[in-house]
Amino acid sequence: MYRSLRSLVLPLRLSQPSPLGPACDTCTQLRPPIAARMASQDSYRIEYDTFGELKVPSDKYYGAQTVRSTLNFKIGGVTERMPIPVIKAFGIFKRAAAEVNQDYGLDPKIAGAIVKAADEVADGKLNDHFPLVVWQTGSGTQTNMNVNEVISNRAIEILGGKLGSKDPVHPNDHVNKSQSSNDSFPTAMHIAAATEVHEVLLPGLQKLHDALDAKSKEFAQIIKIGRTHTQDAVPLTLGQEFSAYVQQVKYGMARIKAAMPRIYELAAGGTAVGTGLNTRIGFAEKVAAKVASLTGLPFVTAPNKFEALAAHDALVELSGAMNTVACSLMKIANDIRFLGSGPRSGLGELLLPENEPGSSIMPGKVNPTQCEAVTMVAAQVMGNHVAVTVGGSNGHFELNVFKPMIIKNVLNSARLLGDVSVSFTDNCVVGIQANTERINKLMKESLMLVTALNPHIGYDKAAKIAKTAHKNGSTLKETAIELGYLTAEQFDEWVKPKDMLGPK
Numbered sequence: 001m002y003r004s005l006r007s008l009v010l011p012l013r014l015s016q017p018s019p020l021g022p023a024c025d026t027c028t029q030l031r032p033p034i035a036a037r038m039a040s041q042d043s044y045r046i047e048y049d050t051f052g053e054l055k056v057p058s059d060k061y062y063g064a065q066t067v068r069s070t071l072n073f074k075i076g077g078v079t080e081r082m083p084i085p086v087i088k089a090f091g092i093f094k095r096a097a098a099e100v101n102q103d104y105g106l107d108p109k110i111a112g113a114i115v116k117a118a119d120e121v122a123d124g125k126l127n128d129h130f131p132l133v134v135w136q137t138g139s140g141t142q143t144n145m146n147v148n149e150v151i152s153n154r155a156i157e158i159l160g161g162k163l164g165s166k167d168p169v170h171p172n173d174h175v176n177k178s179q180s181s182n183d184s185f186p187t188a189m190h191i192a193a194a195t196e197v198h199e200v201l202l203p204g205l206q207k208l209h210d211a212l213d214a215k216s217k218e219f220a221q222i223i224k225i226g227r228t229h230t231q232d233a234v235p236l237t238l239g240q241e242f243s244a245y246v247q248q249v250k251y252g253m254a255r256i257k258a259a260m261p262r263i264y265e266l267a268a269g270g271t272a273v274g275t276g277l278n279t280r281i282g283f284a285e286k287v288a289a290k291v292a293s294l295t296g297l298p299f300v301t302a303p304n305k306f307e308a309l310a311a312h313d314a315l316v317e318l319s320g321a322m323n324t325v326a327c328s329l330m331k332i333a334n335d336i337r338f339l340g341s342g343p344r345s346g347l348g349e350l351l352l353p354e355n356e357p358g359s360s361i362m363p364g365k366v367n368p369t370q371c372e373a374v375t376m377v378a379a380q381v382m383g384n385h386v387a388v389t390v391g392g393s394n395g396h397f398e399l400n401v402f403k404p405m406i407i408k409n410v411l412n413s414a415r416l417l418g419d420v421s422v423s424f425t426d427n428c429v430v431g432i433q434a435n436t437e438r439i440n441k442l443m444k445e446s447l448m449l450v451t452a453l454n455p456h457i458g459y460d461k462a463a464k465i466a467k468t469a470h471k472n473g474s475t476l477k478e479t480a481i482e483l484g485y486l487t488a489e490q491f492d493e494w495v496k497p498k499d500m501l502g503p504k
Contacts, residue, residue, distance in 0.1 A: 092122045140185030191291060219238035265301070273306070310398050311392070312395065322410075325381075330379075340432075
């Protein structure tokens with residue numbers, strides 16, 4: 001796996017934060033020796049892009065294009081920065097590209113320095129050098145250049161050069177060699193999404209599935225009254241009720257996995273519009289193979305680069321699968337909190353773990369907070385999917401320009417669903433107990449047990465028994481005997497909840 005490559009990372013040390021404003025972070029950061037010395041001598045250096053010169057904080061690896069983006073897109077602040085999984089994915093991709101470019105003639109010394117710098121990006125050691133927000137160019141070009149500048153300057157430093165000189169490692173000519181932002185950013189999007197699904201989402205859902213399955217087996221012999229339209233229905237076991245939740249989560253994981261083959265397809269090699277201009281034959285396939293080797297995931301080159309740049313149907317599909325999971329979790333969490341409502345004035349069939357005080361004014365109150373967290377996450381994921389759907393539907397001609405927003409929401413959904421599944425499991429599901437006394441009481445009082453009489457006395461007479469019993473506040477047995485439809489012995493023989501759990 002990729003994290004085994006951390007041995008390549010050079011030692012870093014702490015330095016004081018830069019005193020500059022918007023383009024700088026104000027937190028303590030990891031910085032290498034040269035950058036630290038520069039920060040102590042000067043607060044900024046001068047770098048250039050095609051629009052002119054800009055002041056760049058001397059203790060940062062990014063360059064002029066990154067600074068220009070911080071000036072042009074002051075939207076949302078720190079909380080709206082490009083997700084770190086995207087930055088790490090870029091590190092993996094840039095390493096792979098450098099290694100393949102070396103195969104095609106890139107100076108091994110330059111390629112090696114790029115690889116080392118890219119490793120640091122992929123390992124999260126340079127996170128503080130990525131200040132850009134999601135709300136920028138829709139192609140993600142500024143973030144791609146942020147990555148190129150950071151890797152270039154770090155590689156220059158590794159080789160003993162001067163930060164900002166673009167010599168001997170140029171951000172465009174070397175780090176971005178055989179690439180465009182238009183194929184680099186979607187490549188990082190797919191790497192980040194696949195990683196989050198495998199490391200967070202699927203493990204979380206699997207844990208929830210297993211816990212619900214254990215409860216389904218534990219509750220297999222507990223017979224309770226069912227409910228349809230929120231009204232009394234015929235009996236089932238609590239285990240059967242929980243088995244539905246198990247199946248929902250199982251299908252949810254299957255839906256996620258079914259979407260992944262398209263996520264494994266990488267746009268790298270398509271460059272600007274999908275034609276592969278300025279790449280070499282075989283570059284796309286070799287880069288995908290390198291990424292697969294570094295991540296342990298089955299990435300391949302996209303069979304049609306035009307589609308890979310112009311549309312993000314694969315991510316819309318994945319988001320849709322997560323939206324379905326959100327629907328499932330909403331239903332499961334609602335059922336569990338309603339079945340656990342009470343403790344004295346609700347359904348009270350389940351006893352939920354008591355984790356914290358529930359009210360600032362009502363002493364002793366405890367609430368189903370884990371269920372509430374699940375339903376809030378579900379609502380957020382549904383909202384994320386709306387945004388992803390709008391973004392995915394707006395690919396114009398050869399390029400979709402909603403890329404940063406799409407990946408922000410896809411990653412947010414995957415993280416939230418995975419995390420809340422673990423939280424719900426650990427803090428609620430494993431501790432759920434059946435309140436058998438309450439379950440038995442409600443079942444015996446239910447009028448829908450009368451359904452068992454249909455084959456013996458017919459629907460109309462059974463209905464009259466139920467309606468009369470409800471009106472008079474009497475039991476089904478008392479009413480059936482009073483109406484003369486059957487004897488006590490017949491009632492006891494025909495109305496047995498344990499015989500109402502499946503086909504005869």
